[in-house]
Amino acid sequence: MTTLQQVASRAGCSLATASRVLNGTGPVSDEMVRKVRRAAAEVGYRSTAGTSGSSRRRPVVGVLIPSITNPVFAASLNGIQNRMLIAGHGVLIAQSEYDPAREVDAVASLLNQQPTGLILTVCDAQNSKVLSADLPPWVLLGNPATPGAPAVICADNRQAGRDITEHLLACGHRRILFVSGYFKASDRARLRYDGYRDAMKAAHVAALEAVQIPFVDELETLDLSATLSHFAPSAIIASNDLLALCVIAAVRRHGLSVPDHISVAGFDGIAIGRLTEPVLTTVELPDATMGAAAASLLLDMAENGAMPRQLQVAHRLRRGGTVRDIT
Known part of the structure; x- marks a missing residue:
């Protein structure tokens, strides 16, 4: 079993200093805190209950x-x-429910637990009140880079939107409709729509106005009857895969089939999309890898004093059976 002495030796400090850091029982410099926590993570040290029976506080990170x-x-x-398990940190989770107004309270609840740092996916990075607050080290996950966000892990959502639209255009579709959650609730969705408009403009095809609906309310009973009648699309792009699956169900409830009558595509590459019949056409994003990268970056910043940096991950078009070639 790894001992506290091994942690102290690796961190280059006394046993008493290592104990103060990991137990939170005394004043220690920020630099030494980083060294000791890094050493504990590297040797796999786990805090145990003290002789008094009280448990030592485990470091945590907050995730929105x-x-x-x-x-x-x-x-x-x-x-x-x-x-974080490897690093000996716990994870606290808060949800905004796609509501920018709830983000402030959600982050405040995380900060009450004195986290090592935060990993944040906000509704709109450019307008979020959360990112203007006095925060511990934090990483923006999924949102685009902004001047006030030096640490970011994201994908090029605008290019992803362009890629999926170009695929539909190449299959002969011209009446392509974009269905999304509210753009104010997701800057990722807005960027995907911007990419759709880029591709339609480049192909000299008129872009349709996006149909915006709530992300979380009654998606399983989504009714697109009026929308389908008004726009008469041959293809629909949904701003994420979960919504795409709901769109497929709505199309079928309208008495139409996918892809014979209407083609459907999404974004994200969630596993359930590969289990549907037909398999969902989508843009795959490495979500688990992005999460791990955000966690590693946060630990490097919080414990090693590393400089914030930005990483853009690659996306990939996955052709499935929900898009029909009509050329």
């Missing part, structure tokens, strides 16, 4: 996500938790 019900964020959390 829009919703736990979306498999995308569940995959990111899995990557974060696996990385």
Whole structure:
């Protein structure tokens, strides 16, 4: 079993100093806190109950996500938790439910636990009140880089939107509709729509106005009857895979089939999309990898004093059976 003495030796400090850091029982410099926590993570030290029977406080990180019900964020959390487990950190989770007004209270609840740092997926990085607050080390996960966000792990959502639209255009579709949650609740969705408009403009095809609906309310009973009648699309792009699956169900309730009557595509590459019949056409994003990368970056910043940095991950078009070639 790893001992506290091994931690102290690796950190280059006294046993008493290592104990103060890991037990939170005395004044220690920020630099020494980083050294000791890093050493504890590297040697696999786990705090145990003290002689008095009280447990020592385990370091934690706070994670803000829009919703736990979306498999995308569940995959990111899995990557974060696996990385933090190795480092000896717990993970606290708060949800905004895609509501910018709830983000401030959600982050405040995380800060009450004195986390080592925060991993944040906000509704709109450019306008979020959370990111202007006095925060411990933090990493933005999934949102685009902004001037006030030096540490970011994200994908190029605008290019992803362009790629999936170009695929549909190449299959002969011209009446392509974009269905999304509210853009104010997701800057990722807005960027994907911007990419859709880029591709439509480049192809000299008129872009349709996006249909915006709530991300979390009654998606399983989504009614697109009026929308389908008004726009008469041959293809629909949904701003994420979960919504795409709901769109497919809505199309079928309308008496139409996918892809014979309407093609459907999404974003994210969630596992359930590969289990549907037909398999969902989508843009795959490495959500679990992004979560793990965000966790590693946060630990490097909080414990090693590393400089914040930005990483853009690659996406990939996955052709499935929900898009029909009509050329």
